[in-house]
Amino acid sequence: VAEDAPILQLPARAIPVPASLSPEAQAILALGPLDSGGDYPPLGDLEAWRRMVAEQDERVIALIGGMAAAYPGQSTEIEIKGIRAYEFVPRGWPSDDGRVLLEVHGGGFITGGGELCRLMSTGPARLSGVRTVAVDYRMPPDHPYPASLDDCVGVYGHLVNEHGPEHVIVSGASAGGNLAAALILRARDEGLPLPAAAVLGTPEADLTESGDTFATNLGLDNLLLRSLMPANLLYAGDHELTHPYLSPLFADFTKGFPPTLLTSGTRDLFLSNTVRLHRALRSAGVEAELHVLEAGGHGGFLGQAPEDAALQKEIRGFMGRHWGAA
Amino acid sequence: VAEDAPILQLPARAIPVPASLSPEAQAILALGPLDSGGDYPPLGDLEAWRRMVAEQDERVIALIGGMAAAYPGQSTEIEIKGIRAYEFVPRGWPSDDGRVLLEVHGGGFITGGGELCRLMSTGPARLSGVRTVAVDYRMPPDHPYPASLDDCVGVYGHLVNEHGPEHVIVSGASAGGNLAAALILRARDEGLPLPAAAVLGTPEADLTESGDTFATNLGLDNLLLRSLMPANLLYAGDHELTHPYLSPLFADFTKGFPPTLLTSGTRDLFLSNTVRLHRALRSAGVEAELHVLEAGGHGGFLGQAPEDAALQKEIRGFMGRHWGAA
Numbered sequence: 001v002a003e004d005a006p007i008l009q010l011p012a013r014a015i016p017v018p019a020s021l022s023p024e025a026q027a028i029l030a031l032g033p034l035d036s037g038g039d040y041p042p043l044g045d046l047e048a049w050r051r052m053v054a055e056q057d058e059r060v061i062a063l064i065g066g067m068a069a070a071y072p073g074q075s076t077e078i079e080i081k082g083i084r085a086y087e088f089v090p091r092g093w094p095s096d097d098g099r100v101l102l103e104v105h106g107g108g109f110i111t112g113g114g115e116l117c118r119l120m121s122t123g124p125a126r127l128s129g130v131r132t133v134a135v136d137y138r139m140p141p142d143h144p145y146p147a148s149l150d151d152c153v154g155v156y157g158h159l160v161n162e163h164g165p166e167h168v169i170v171s172g173a174s175a176g177g178n179l180a181a182a183l184i185l186r187a188r189d190e191g192l193p194l195p196a197a198a199v200l201g202t203p204e205a206d207l208t209e210s211g212d213t214f215a216t217n218l219g220l221d222n223l224l225l226r227s228l229m230p231a232n233l234l235y236a237g238d239h240e241l242t243h244p245y246l247s248p249l250f251a252d253f254t255k256g257f258p259p260t261l262l263t264s265g266t267r268d269l270f271l272s273n274t275v276r277l278h279r280a281l282r283s284a285g286v287e288a289e290l291h292v293l294e295a296g297g298h299g300g301f302l303g304q305a306p307e308d309a310a311l312q313k314e315i316r317g318f319m320g321r322h323w324g325a326a
Numbered sequence: 327v328a329e330d331a332p333i334l335q336l337p338a339r340a341i342p343v344p345a346s347l348s349p350e351a352q353a354i355l356a357l358g359p360l361d362s363g364g365d366y367p368p369l370g371d372l373e374a375w376r377r378m379v380a381e382q383d384e385r386v387i388a389l390i391g392g393m394a395a396a397y398p399g400q401s402t403e404i405e406i407k408g409i410r411a412y413e414f415v416p417r418g419w420p421s422d423d424g425r426v427l428l429e430v431h432g433g434g435f436i437t438g439g440g441e442l443c444r445l446m447s448t449g450p451a452r453l454s455g456v457r458t459v460a461v462d463y464r465m466p467p468d469h470p471y472p473a474s475l476d477d478c479v480g481v482y483g484h485l486v487n488e489h490g491p492e493h494v495i496v497s498g499a500s501a502g503g504n505l506a507a508a509l510i511l512r513a514r515d516e517g518l519p520l521p522a523a524a525v526l527g528t529p530e531a532d533l534t535e536s537g538d539t540f541a542t543n544l545g546l547d548n549l550l551l552r553s554l555m556p557a558n559l560l561y562a563g564d565h566e567l568t569h570p571y572l573s574p575l576f577a578d579f580t581k582g583f584p585p586t587l588l589t590s591g592t593r594d595l596f597l598s599n600t601v602r603l604h605r606a607l608r609s610a611g612v613e614a615e616l617h618v619l620e621a622g623g624h625g626g627f628l629g630q631a632p633e634d635a636a637l638q639k640e641i642r643g644f645m646g647r648h649w650g651a652a
Contacts, residue, residue: 006356008341010545015334018538020602030332212344212621213592216546219336266539266597275592275618276346282617283636290616291608292601295538310609 015220018295025305029222029295034302037225043234046141049110053139056111061119067303068119071126075118080158083151084136086118088125098167099323100159101125102195103134104152104183106174108204108228109235110139123303124171127312128319133159137179144237149245152183157192165193166324170258174270174298177203181248181277188256197322198260199315202270202298203277205249207232207241211272223299224269249277253284260288261318263311265296289318341546344621351631355548355621360628363551369560372467375436379465382437387445393629394445397452401444406484409477410462412444414451424493425649426485427451428521429460430478430509432500434530434554435561436465449629450497453638454645459485463505470563475571478509483518491519492650496584500596500624503529507574507603514582523648524586525641528596528624529603531575533558533567537598547623550595575603579610586614587644589637591622615644 017029041048072091077084103124105112112120113136121134137151159168172180177200184198209227218226236246244251251257260281264274274290281288291314293300293307300308343355367374398417403410429450431438438446439462447460463477485494498506503526510524535553544552562572570577577583586607590600600616607614617640619626619633626634 006343006358008343008358008546010339010341012338013336013541013544015336015541017332017334018536018541018598020532020536020538020598032332032334206346210344210346212341212346215339215341215344216593217542218339220334220542266601267542271592271618272344272346272620276620279617279620279633279636282640290618291605292597292616292618294598294602294605307605310605314608 020294022306025295025301025307028301028304032222033225034222034299035225040230043230049141049234053110057114057116060111061116064119068122071122073122073125075121077118078133080133081154083154085155086121086134086136088121088132088134090125090129090131093131097131098163099130100163100168101128101130101132101319102156102159102168102170102180103132104137104170104172104176104179105134106172106176106201108231109148109175109178110141110231112176113137113139127315128169128171129316130169130319130323140231140234140237145235145239145246148179148235149182149186152179153186153190156183156187156195160187160193160195164324166196168195169197169199169319169322170195171199171201172203173201175204177201178205178207178246178248181205181251182245184257185248185251186245194256194258196324197258197319199319200260200262200274200277202264202268202274203248203262204228204270205247205273205277207236207247211270211276213269213272217267217269217271220267221269221297222267223297249273249280251280253281253286257281257284257286259322260286261291261315262288263291263293263300263315265293265298265300267295267297269298346620348632351621351627351633354627354630358548359551360548360625361551366556369556375467375560379436383440383442386437387442390445394448397448399448399451401447403444404459406459407480409480411481412447412460412462414447414458414460416451416455416457419457423457424489425456426489426494427454427456427458427645428482428485428494428496428506429458430463430496430498430502430506431460432498432502432527434557435474435501435504436467436557438502439463439465453641454495454497455642456495456645456649466557466560466563471561471565471572474505474561475508475512478505479512479516482509482513482521486513486519486521490650492522494521495523495525495645495648496521497525497527498529499527501530503527504531504533504574507531507577508571510583511574511577512571520582520584522650523584523645525644526586526588526600526603528590528594528600529574529588530554530596531573531599531603533562533573537596537602539595539598543593543595543597546593547595548593549623549625575599575606577606579607579612583607583610583612585648586612587617587641588614589617589619589626589641591619591624591626593621593623595624
């Protein structure tokens with residue numbers, strides 16, 4: 001920002017729940033903030049980070065455990081080149097169908113591992129209807145960059161070898177959208193083939209948080225209530241936040257990137273992340289489509305509104321058009 | 327909105343010009359509000375409306391007259407079934423090329439007619455590189471709905487008869503995006519064929535203004551500084567704002583709509599209009615793509631930033647993929 005650029009002073013405002021939404025979506029917004037919005041620990045206090053991560057994972061497991069268990073199929077802990085992952089095979093999945101969804105979980109680079117990773121893998125499996133492998137990648141505070149990305153690239157390399165790249169779609173939301181994009185970039189740079197497609201849900205594409213909606217949607221997003229910079233710095237360690245493997249927005253996409261679907265919402269703190277990545281992909285000639293939920297925050301309507309269902313149908317259709325023949 | 331729904335109270339905020347933009351786009355945002363944001367006249371004071379329209383048209387003509395004159399080609403006033411229009415033929419246009427862009431100008435349903443319509447027709451002609459017919463449709467206060475739409479449908483019917491629907495693309499921004507969508511819907515309902523495609527720039531798709539960004543982006547958009555409801559009511563006269571010919575968002579798109587490109591910006595007061603229309607089209611199975619400018623208001627960056635140029639390239643590419651062979 002230019003040092004002398006004027007600052008827009010916005011007065012205090014009252015924002016109603018918009019009538020443009022379904023009753024179900026209105027009910028979600030009427031709940032108000034969905035997170036406590038507490039502060040991150042000091043960067044050096046690793047024990048405090050571990051405690052925060054454990055508490056947050058427990059809270060989320062209590063919330064989604066029931067939902068996750070409701071989708072019929074077989075969840076198995078597997079190991080790929082020493083990397084832990086969870087495979088979810090939908091009930092009735094034909095053993096000769098080579099398609100596989102590589103899912104990279106979200107959670108701000110610090111939460112969402114272990115049992116939560118296993119539980120969350122049922123969501124993308126249900127959405128895609130396809131066998132899903134969720135990487136339980138290593139994370140800070142104990143394993144800063146590049147451990148998480150190493151694990152994602154390792155599993156990706158295995159899956160394209162086993163199944164062929166035309167049968168692999170990579171998906172991830174939030175920090176998982178960052179890692180999903182970054183793993184494709186690094187795999188590409190290392191000579192691996194591109195996957196059939198990528199699905200990036202409100203991706204954390206720019207760890208420097210330079211986007212406009214980090215300011216304009218602050219207080220409007222009901223899930224992301226603050227800057228995530230402390231976690232970004234913990235993740236990056238000694239590495240530059242602007243490196244394309246840390247902030248995929250800054251990559252050179254003319255060197256290749258698969259067809260990509262991106263989603264966000266008009267109240268999403270990561271709306272700028274998402275629309276900027278979409279424009280960057282399109283400007284590089286990459287097939288990319290953008291879908292934005294009216295009044296949706298970073299979590300949309302938690303999968304409980306018709307708006308979410310319509311978007312899921314869109315994503316399923318996109319995957320269907322991009323899978324190679326089984 | 328549910329009567330008892332809680333209101334989100336946002337504190338006063340300072341919004342910087344984001345570093346995510348090109349210097350040119352930052353300079354546009356640094357100008358602050360681009361409109362005086364004065365009040366509309368009382369609905370019944372037609373003389374005051376006429377005065378406001380004349381003053382506003384004059385201001386815009388002074389601003390864009392020079393730019394418009396810079397694009398080489400021949401501008402001719404024509405009459406189609408008694409409806410005035412301006413035809414712009416780019417220099418060197420082959421006489422046997424049947425493609426034509428039907429442009430519906432914006433201006434909140436009240437401004438942008440006459441000489442301004444003629445001047446503004448060079449913009450879409452330059453963007454598309456194609457022969458352009460801009461309808462100088464009748465407007466309030468003297469001609470409320472359905473006069474404007476009648477004129478647009480009349481010209482459309484003529485063009486599809488003369489050129490074949492596969493050679494006609496319909497475009498419009500703001501109120502022009504409303505009328506462009508509405509004319510396609512009415513033409514379809516009257517048994518006319520669909521055009522090859524539609525390009526809707528930040529369309530005023532919902533005259534009831536029920537979208538969330540009418541609240542959340544108020545004060546952030548540098549061009550639209552207030553609700554446009556007085557002009558909407560003047561335009562609608564005795565007709566319901568929710569009728570699909572007045573608010574195309576509420577139409578049944580499963581009955582048919584052409585491939586559509588939609589544009590908006592994250593600060594656009596009409597971002598909700600745009601993303602809701604995009605979702606409605608996609609949910610009806612219509613081929614539709616959405617492009618959102620980072621930190622862009624209703625006018626983007628006035629055509630002066632690389633961000634605008636990239637979007638124009640996107641639109642040109644979309645048109646090129648959808649024109650029938652000449």
